[in-house]
Amino acid sequence: MQLTAVLANQMKISHFQSMRSLKQIIIGTTYRKVLKPVLFAQDPEKIHNRFIFIGHIMGKFRITRFINRLLFKYKNTMLEQTVFDIKFENPVGLSAGFDKDAQIIRILPEVGFGFMQVGSITFKPYQGNQRPRLYRLKKSQGIIVNYGLKNNGAKKIVKNLPRKPKHFLVSASVAKTNSRDTITTKDGIEDYAECLKILQKSKYFDFFTINISCPNAFGGEPFAEPKKLDRLLKKIHTLGIDKPIFLKMPINEKWSNSKLLIEVAIKNKIDGLIIGNLDKNRSNPQIKDQIPKHIKGGISGKPTWSITNELISKTYKNYGDKIKIIGVGGIFSAQDAYEKIKRGATLVQLITGMIFEGPQLIGEINRGLVELLKKDGYTNISDAIGANHSKHLG
Template sequence: MRLYDLARPLLFRMDPETAHERACRALALAGRFGWTRELLASKFVVRDPALQVELAGLRFPNPVGLAAGYDKDCLLTRMTPCLGFGFIEAGTVTPRPQRGNAAPRLFRIPECDALLNRMGFNNHGARAAAEALTEAGRASVPLGINIGMNADTPPERAHKDYAEAFEVLRGFGDYFVVNVSSPNTGGLRQLQSRLALERILTEIHIRNKEKKPVFVKLAPEIETEQLSSLIPLLLAEAAGLIISNTTTSRQDVPPRWATEPGGVSGAPVRERSTRLIAEAYRVSRGRIPIIGSGGIFTAEDAWRKISAGASLVQVYTGLVYRGPGLAREINEGLVRLLRQNGVARIADAVGRSQPETVASQGRP
């Protein structure tokens, strides 16, 4: 039994957003002292060369990252690597500060290991994020910064918002993510169309003097045809895809949540995102790097996404249900799975459940 199994019932008595804020405050406090960071790192960080991944010109000590939305204001970048993550993604950051949707806006659905959120990009804006990152200094693992548009920006100016957030933050992130898939900002998912995305990526490209890798985060509902139409653009202008954001489907959640607006994460999005990873890997013939996200609670969940075509994975909801030891558990399990399957390192496991695609790439 984990210590977290004892703490969880107490935490789950608290309102979910309050519990999250308290956890963040505790992490921010712990992050201020070298000795607390070292203590936690000694407990949670798994070091094994088999876990190291090189992607988009960056070196990741392990393939398990913290997904966007946990640290929206870039306040935890010193601390979260000590929980054993191989990379961390902060944001979504919008150019201007905004409050997000009215509370309550975050709900637990424990019957199916899920969360439902309609936070709506609550954040202090790009300039505040830049200040926080200046104060924190460089993170000890690659840092992604996930950017989005403000809720009151008209759709025809969306690309300007991404450009502005990127301009303010470009010196701080090791990679960037264009989030066009949150279901909680009106019109955002329409930016997954080829023309809209091209406009955004072009605006970023003009400003991207350091050639920082730019990923695009997709919704699990994207149609195959639309995904296929994006491939040439992504190959030319993006470093890769993050698959996926939360789902608007209510198929796998109890009926009382059917009309509650927001995106569902955790177990109900697990298979959807894995299927979409496999599809993106197949239609791009393995040429577009993929970061897998959605319902990863165990090493086996991560392994399935890697086998489907993800080079790296990210977790959020699993952290709420399984606690701070999650990255260590997944990493230890991945080392075991690599050995069991006779695979030397993570990169060799990517896409292995899709032998035809791998073969078409000319890999062994």
């Protein structure tokens, strides 16, 4: 009874906005009102693993892929764009950290994603930091993440890669193995390089991301220091990788240091920046939950929203003609994705919004983006990139 009333109300509101289809309203409301309370009462890592298992099974069969496509996918040519000679069907991607071992690639295009990022993958496997490694911030709409780069390692991941879905773009996020063995700059650089060599040899990935900003790894983030980053990127340059390379940025650095990192990236011919990673600042005013002392890790979701937005704007304003941006952090709606695009992001990625709002969110964002583009008189998503700035770049 209550759900019916909520649905009726949602439909009334959404009819005026016409941002969501009836199907999306029904699935979304059912997820938030019925499924989410049950899921959110259970251990977050257990739920994450279960979703990966279900996604893996659904991706295996034509019929389950077809059902997912019917339920979730939204397509429109206004969302298509070619970036670095790669055609993106839509600008919404799954961010790194959800599918660490490449288990759900086959279902993701059916859910509506335009691309995804596997990993972060490291050269050697790592079983992850001590539990609890995930903690929900229900009021703040975020998650505290402390996996510490848990993954099966490059060799095993490549060995088990599924058949790649047609027209779906898969990138690999590469990080330094979380271990005492990679603590020196030299060993750290070698570790990244060995990982990249394995991934490149597989010829599976459409682009790569160098993750220098995992807040939960042994030895911190040494390559968030410009000189060390320069050494790392020079080494990567020698590998002859023929695919675009992105750099995943930390979001708690002072602008003066971020600028230096970006300049090092540009100098070393990095193609794009992912802005950005998890928030390390526990005194972030967007955090409304009490966090128990024993909970360690970086924060995702809404608490990262304005920090990443500001960094995207500054980066686009200063370097938008030299480097592309993928905007990530706290995207929970089409308006959120559009805001990051208008600030200068060419593409966007998310995880936490999908966990809080439901799997229909991807189609909802894509559909909503088309409405927002039409409202602003644009004919393609690429017209809106950087529209908030007086000067349109690149």
